[in-house]
Amino acid sequence: xxxxxxxxxxxxxKEALVGYASSPGFARRLSQAMxxxxxxxxxxxxxxxxxxxxxxxxxxxxxxEPLLERYLRTNKNxxxxxxxxxxxxxxRNVLGVFRVDARKGARLGLxxxxxxxxxxxxxxxxxxxxxxxxxxxxxxxxxxxxxxxxTISGTMRLFGxxxxxxxxxxxxxxxxxxxxxxxxxxxxxxxxxRIVGKHHTIFLDVLGSHVVSGTGADIIAAYRRFLDACSAxxxxxxxxxxxxxxxxxxxxxxxxxxxxxxxxxxxxxxxHPVMGVxxxxxxxxxxxxHRTPPADAADPAAEVLRGYVEDTSVPAYVLEDLxxxxxxxxxxxxxxxxxxxxxxxxxxxxxxxRRHRPDSGRDRDLPxxxxxxxxxxxxxxxxx
Numbered sequence: 001x002x003x004x005x006x007x008x009x010x011x012x013x014k015e016a017l018v019g020y021a022s023s024p025g026f027a028r029r030l031s032q033a034m035x036x037x038x039x040x041x042x043x044x045x046x047x048x049x050x051x052x053x054x055x056x057x058x059x060x061x062x063x064x065e066p067l068l069e070r071y072l073r074t075n076k077n078x079x080x081x082x083x084x085x086x087x088x089x090x091x092r093n094v095l096g097v098f099r100v101d102a103r104k105g106a107r108l109g110l111x112x113x114x115x116x117x118x119x120x121x122x123x124x125x126x127x128x129x130x131x132x133x134x135x136x137x138x139x140x141x142x143x144x145x146x147x148x149x150x151t152i153s154g155t156m157r158l159f160g161x162x163x164x165x166x167x168x169x170x171x172x173x174x175x176x177x178x179x180x181x182x183x184x185x186x187x188x189x190x191x192x193x194r195i196v197g198k199h200h201t202i203f204l205d206v207l208g209s210h211v212v213s214g215t216g217a218d219i220i221a222a223y224r225r226f227l228d229a230c231s232a233x234x235x236x237x238x239x240x241x242x243x244x245x246x247x248x249x250x251x252x253x254x255x256x257x258x259x260x261x262x263x264x265x266x267x268x269x270x271x272h273p274v275m276g277v278x279x280x281x282x283x284x285x286x287x288x289x290h291r292t293p294p295a296d297a298a299d300p301a302a303e304v305l306r307g308y309v310e311d312t313s314v315p316a317y318v319l320e321d322l323x324x325x326x327x328x329x330x331x332x333x334x335x336x337x338x339x340x341x342x343x344x345x346x347x348x349x350x351x352x353x354r355r356h357r358p359d360s361g362r363d364r365d366l367p368x369x370x371x372x373x374x375x376x377x378x379x380x381x382x383x384x
Contacts, residue, residue, distance in 0.1 A: 010146045011124040053154035089144040097171040113171040115185040121150040136161040172379035179370035192367035203271040211270045216262040219269045224248035276368035293332035302337040316353045
């Protein structure tokens with residue numbers, strides 16, 4: 001299929017998605033999303049387009065799935081070949097801050113400051129739509145694939161060549177908020193896996209287990225010991241890195257920990273060999289519920305266990321780990337907590353986790369930390 005046909009097809013598929021997202025059934029969600037962009041520069045049409053993009057690609061604040069995911073799940077009439085394109089948009093879309101290296105007709109040569117890859121991208125609306133894009137300048141936008149090309153999805157925020165400091169801050173902020181943005185580059189993902197793997201070994205050596213429990217103060221101190229050990233390992237590998245080392249008290253100051261964690265007497269520090277560090281409050285209570293199942297759904301231990309299942313900030317692998325640790329009692333714990341007499345973890349556990357964390361499966365193999373490009377390191381460090 002030639003480029004013009006691919007662009008026409010992409011435009012038609014996107015039009016169907018936009019129509020879905022702006023249908024009456026999602027009017028309240030769209031209105032709320034538009035309010036999130038009310039202070040951004042641009043006219044009302046740009047704010048509307050940004051809101052639609054957010055609904056399509058991001059989960060709702062209440063945890064509801066992105067509308068693109070919902071469209072694929074509920075629309076059984078999508079042609080198989082179109083479904084493949086939509087799935088690629090869901091799984092391989094690239095949100096980034098791009099340097100404009102070339103412009104010719106409807107085609108842009110773009111370099112992503114976040115994943116450090118080059119993208120030949122096309123405007124489905126034609127050359128006129130990108131006539132204001134300045135070579136040597138920068139754009140914030142999303143790219144989606146079709147065939148062997150990329151097309152621009154949604155709006156573009158434009159920056160001139162002299163805006164580089166602000167652009168670097170924007171790129172660093174995006175990377176900090178969405179670490180997986182770097183993993184469009186397979187080399188970045190592999191680099192991150194190596195880093196997290198080394199950190200996991202350090203964690204085990206320093207703290208003795210992949211999960212340690214205690215008071216909030218205990219866990220903060222343990223986390224800082226781990227950070228200092230990681231810094232020491234970096235210096236051992238590269239003595240020149242000593243000049244870049246920041247003490248753990250500065251990397252993780254008291255103010256960086258939420259009060260409910262710092263003041264709790266039941267906190268765990270968990271390190272996964274791929275996903276890295278998690279802080280978990282009430283972990284001891286949840287482990288106790290696995291060890292000694294609650295009597296019924298009204299038992300406080302059952303309430304705590306349900307809270308862990310429903311709390312999307314608790315990684316699925318934490319619950320899987322606890323289930324593996326207590327295979328003889330995990331079924332009884334969930335039968336009581338969920339008031340589900342027939343529940344068996346080995347048959348029903350995976351479905352339960354998918355229901356509460358529908359996006360966790362696709363990111364399961366992606367590291368929990370991301371390498372920061374050299375051009376963004378200073379800005380990344382300045383972010384709070």
